[in-house]
Amino acid sequence: MATLSSPPPPVTQNPDIRYLGRLLGDVIRAYGGDRLYRQTEYIRSASVDRARGLHGADVVDTGLEALSLDDTLSFVRGFMLFSMLANLAEDRQGVAADPDADVASAIERLEAHGIGRDAVLALLNHSLIVPVLTAHPTEVRRKSMIDHKNRIADLMMLKDAGRDETEDGENLDEAIARQIALLWQTRPLRRQKLFVQDEIDNVLTYFRDVFLPVLPALYARWERVLGVRPPSFLRVGNWIGGDRDGNPFVQAPQLRSALGRGCEAAIAYYLEAVHALGAELSLSTELAHVPEAVLELAEASGDNSPSRGDEPYRRALSGIYARLAATYRELVGKEPPRPSRLSGEPYAQPGDLRRDLVTVAQGLASEGDGALAAGGALGRLIRAVETFGFHLATLDMRQNSDVHERVVAEMLKVAGVEADYAALDEEARVALLRAELASNRPLGSRFSEYSEETASELAIVQAAAEAHETYGAACISHYIISKAESVSDLLEVNLLLKEAGLWRAGKDGGPTRAAIMAVPLFETIADLEAAPGIMEAYFGLPEIAGVVRERGHQEVMIGYSDSNKDGGYITSTWGLYQASKALAPVFEDAGTAMQLFHGRGGAVGRGGGSSFAAIQAQPRGTVQGRIRITEQGEVIAAKFGTRDVAMTNLEAMTSATLLASLEPEGISDRDAARFAGAMDELSRTAFAAYRDLVYGTEGFKELFRQLTPIQEISGLKIGSRPASRTKSTRIEDLRAIPWVFSWSQARVMLPGWYGMGQAFEAFEDKALLADMAQSWSFLKSALANLEMVLAKSDLGIAAHYLPLVEDQTVGGAIFDRIREGWQLTHDGLLAATGQSRLLEKNPKLDESIRLRLPYIEPLNLLQVELMKRHRGGEDDPRIKEGIELSINAIATALRNSG
Numbered sequence: 001m002a003t004l005s006s007p008p009p010p011v012t013q014n015p016d017i018r019y020l021g022r023l024l025g026d027v028i029r030a031y032g033g034d035r036l037y038r039q040t041e042y043i044r045s046a047s048v049d050r051a052r053g054l055h056g057a058d059v060v061d062t063g064l065e066a067l068s069l070d071d072t073l074s075f076v077r078g079f080m081l082f083s084m085l086a087n088l089a090e091d092r093q094g095v096a097a098d099p100d101a102d103v104a105s106a107i108e109r110l111e112a113h114g115i116g117r118d119a120v121l122a123l124l125n126h127s128l129i130v131p132v133l134t135a136h137p138t139e140v141r142r143k144s145m146i147d148h149k150n151r152i153a154d155l156m157m158l159k160d161a162g163r164d165e166t167e168d169g170e171n172l173d174e175a176i177a178r179q180i181a182l183l184w185q186t187r188p189l190r191r192q193k194l195f196v197q198d199e200i201d202n203v204l205t206y207f208r209d210v211f212l213p214v215l216p217a218l219y220a221r222w223e224r225v226l227g228v229r230p231p232s233f234l235r236v237g238n239w240i241g242g243d244r245d246g247n248p249f250v251q252a253p254q255l256r257s258a259l260g261r262g263c264e265a266a267i268a269y270y271l272e273a274v275h276a277l278g279a280e281l282s283l284s285t286e287l288a289h290v291p292e293a294v295l296e297l298a299e300a301s302g303d304n305s306p307s308r309g310d311e312p313y314r315r316a317l318s319g320i321y322a323r324l325a326a327t328y329r330e331l332v333g334k335e336p337p338r339p340s341r342l343s344g345e346p347y348a349q350p351g352d353l354r355r356d357l358v359t360v361a362q363g364l365a366s367e368g369d370g371a372l373a374a375g376g377a378l379g380r381l382i383r384a385v386e387t388f389g390f391h392l393a394t395l396d397m398r399q400n401s402d403v404h405e406r407v408v409a410e411m412l413k414v415a416g417v418e419a420d421y422a423a424l425d426e427e428a429r430v431a432l433l434r435a436e437l438a439s440n441r442p443l444g445s446r447f448s449e450y451s452e453e454t455a456s457e458l459a460i461v462q463a464a465a466e467a468h469e470t471y472g473a474a475c476i477s478h479y480i481i482s483k484a485e486s487v488s489d490l491l492e493v494n495l496l497l498k499e500a501g502l503w504r505a506g507k508d509g510g511p512t513r514a515a516i517m518a519v520p521l522f523e524t525i526a527d528l529e530a531a532p533g534i535m536e537a538y539f540g541l542p543e544i545a546g547v548v549r550e551r552g553h554q555e556v557m558i559g560y561s562d563s564n565k566d567g568g569y570i571t572s573t574w575g576l577y578q579a580s581k582a583l584a585p586v587f588e589d590a591g592t593a594m595q596l597f598h599g600r601g602g603a604v605g606r607g608g609g610s611s612f613a614a615i616q617a618q619p620r621g622t623v624q625g626r627i628r629i630t631e632q633g634e635v636i637a638a639k640f641g642t643r644d645v646a647m648t649n650l651e652a653m654t655s656a657t658l659l660a661s662l663e664p665e666g667i668s669d670r671d672a673a674r675f676a677g678a679m680d681e682l683s684r685t686a687f688a689a690y691r692d693l694v695y696g697t698e699g700f701k702e703l704f705r706q707l708t709p710i711q712e713i714s715g716l717k718i719g720s721r722p723a724s725r726t727k728s729t730r731i732e733d734l735r736a737i738p739w740v741f742s743w744s745q746a747r748v749m750l751p752g753w754y755g756m757g758q759a760f761e762a763f764e765d766k767a768l769l770a771d772m773a774q775s776w777s778f779l780k781s782a783l784a785n786l787e788m789v790l791a792k793s794d795l796g797i798a799a800h801y802l803p804l805v806e807d808q809t810v811g812g813a814i815f816d817r818i819r820e821g822w823q824l825t826h827d828g829l830l831a832a833t834g835q836s837r838l839l840e841k842n843p844k845l846d847e848s849i850r851l852r853l854p855y856i857e858p859l860n861l862l863q864v865e866l867m868k869r870h871r872g873g874e875d876d877p878r879i880k881e882g883i884e885l886s887i888n889a890i891a892t893a894l895r896n897s898g
Contacts, residue, residue, distance in 0.1 A: 563735030568690030760828020
């Protein structure tokens with residue numbers, strides 16, 4: 001029986017949304033015509049009235065049937081732009097930001113527990129926090145659209161400051177309206193499929209425009225908070241150009257391009273910064289004492305200009321600039337944008353550049369109160385060099401274990417070592433691989449002939465070795481193994497690395513060295529359960545134990561996407577929690593630090609939601625100051641699209657890591673044991689319900705492929721990789737991204753909640769469930785994400801997609817089960833959290849979602865109608881464009897849908 005819900009409070013738009021919405025309306029009237037404006041306004045007001053439940057609103061004409069195909073395209077663009085501008089306005093108001101999610105607040109919380117700053121600093125000395133940007137395709141907007149939105153954000157900041165004009169003297173309101181007009185006339189959809197190089201170029205803008213300036217600024221802030229200069233523990237990672245899993249277009253040239261373009265961006269940034277410092281540091285020996293070390297730098301610079309004879313800092317920086325320009329020329333292969341008139345030796349490594357910059361800083365600190373050397377542009381540049389080196393961002397390599405098995409099998413066969421490696425059992429494989437790893441003799445030969453796949457894999461590890469020689473070992477340090485299911489899966493990667501000299505067996509008592517770490521990715525529920533045993537066996541190999549001991553840590557990646565598709569939301573979330581906890585003693589016994597890499601997506605079904613809450617909800621003892629998290633698709637623009645938003649999100653990630661590492665567990669050991677037992681029961685029930693529906697119900701696969709726009713999403717030009725791993729139509733072979741994305745479009749959101757309702761209903765101790773939801777950070781975080789998904793879903797709208805299903809009898813029966821599961825989840829959640837309606841305790845998010853609902857419903861209704869026509873054989877290109885625009889618009893409005 002459904003619970004009674006209290007009426008939600010009325011939605012009140014924040015002033016920014018009203019302002020930007022009015023300007024958008026003016027643009028639609030000016031550029032689309034008064035008729036389109038009136039149509040759009042009628043549809044909007046009718047939908048708002050329905051959402052408010054006004055009497056008679058449900059029978060009012062929606063206005064959609066009066067739209068021609070051309071009108072439809074324009075209308076959808078208008079609603080999409082409103083959602084984009086609403087997102088911008090809410091980001092400015094911090095609607096999505098977690099309260100007190102900053103390092104200063106985290107330190108206050110820790111001090112309240114008696115944990116002082118010395119403990120924080122001790123943790124940071126061996127910490128590593130890394131958001132890793134990936135090319136997983138869930139960003140439906142073109143980069144041009146995002147760029148215009150960011151320009152509007154910059155202009156709104158001027159408005160906040162009370163300005164009426166831009167720096168160029170343009171009226172501020174007119175400048176914002178002009179950017180909205182440009183948005184209106186910018187094509188939202190990509191005409192061509194993205195190539196890997198496009199993805200490399202796109203992500204590079206975030207590194208260049210956001211991360212390079214933001215990280216040094218954050219470190220300066222934390223230095224003030226901590227009272228000392230912390231090490232560079234926060235860095236940025238990248239998968240684009242190194243992730244080959246299921247993407248045949250990533251090969252050695254793409255890896256070289258990603259690293260080369262990153263190097264170019266980093267050194268170009270340093271050149272600009274050094275040039276600006278040269279203009280600023282005009283200190284004269286006639287007025288300031290200059291230490292000998294700075295004078296030596298100045299003399300070695302080759303800058304003998306009489307006008308700067310008494311300005312040693314400028315001369316020293318001229319020499320640094322000349323050496324940097326030579327480094328750019330050597331590593332990038334072309335002249336820098338502003339060549340130096342002086343000659344200089346290239347820097348061999350970033351540490352040499354840092355040493356010269358520190359010499360300048362120490363010179364400035366030697367006089368007065370040291371204010372000239374404290375922070376400022378020079379301090380930020382030194383921090384940037386420490387953090388980004390000459391490689392900009394560490395690039396991960398990734399490939400599927402099946403590929404490694406085939407490649408190793410072919411190499412062993414060609415070398416005459418083993419004719420049928422694939423036929424060996426695990427014990428025999430491990431023995432054979434260990435024997436090969438004990439020798440530095442290459443297994444392959446340049447005179448041997450290999451298949452295209454093997455040749456490509458060998459070429460990419462060779463390119464990684466060349467990159468180490470060129471940019472330093474920090475440019476590539478992790479090799480992720482998808483579908484890792486055994487110790488041999490890890491050893492196969494080490495064997496491939498050995499072919500390029502990246503694994504060196506120890507001789508005469510010397511240590512074995514691995515320049516790149518083999519990292520297993522455990523994805524399915526079964527993989528997660530097997531993870532502790534695999535890692536224990538791996539650490540048990542003496543040569544591996546030596547490598548890990550010397551490195552001091554080992555990484556394990558845990559995947560949210562495939563585990564969710566495999567077992568449902570709560571079982572996936574609990575399985576990841578349990579695997580993390582079970583791995584901790586394995587690492588402790590091995591005497592090495594554990595570094596977990598969380599493979600999260602944007603949608604809750606793929607591990608999305610608040611990173612601040614998710615990190616804090618990790619089992620105590622599993623974070624230890626070290627964590628990496630994937631960021632992808634629409635999440636990259638949402639979290640790192642502007643410098644202010646990036647600083648907020650990086651602060652949240654860092655402060656959550658401090659709290660998860662040092663703050664005591666909020667529950668007693670007794671409660672932890674009780675709660676874990678209850679979660680086991682909840683997970684088993686949810687798993688059974690989910691598996692029965694998704695994998696055990698005849699006709700479910702057909703319902704999914706016909707009810708949702710999966711066919712149409714597969715045709716979007718949003719990424720370089722295919723939507724499915726194989727040509728099979730099985731759900732098991734479908735990538736998790738289109739699986740989640742498709743359910744989101746149809747407003748079912750099934751991967752984010754299904755199964756939990758049955759678990760709620762079957763669990764008898766409701767008081768225990770309420771206690772867990774109130775006091776346990778793990779379940780509190782999981783239910784908060786579940787609640788958000790329920791609030792964004794709408795089974796009433798989803799029912800409009802049901803006529804697309806060919807077998808109405810079977811489809812209707814399955815849909816009824818889904819609807820019943822949603823109601824059970826809804827009622828169980830409210831009972832567990834003590835609420836009378838969804839998001840009652842989160843009014844900011846509640847208002848944000850309800851603001852959008854009237855703008856999403858018409859898009860869904862239009863999408864259904866266009867899909868009917870498209871699947872019915874109508875070939876008007878505007879129908880296909882309309883579907884793709886509606887997908888874009890709905891994704892923009894839902895925000896974290898992929």
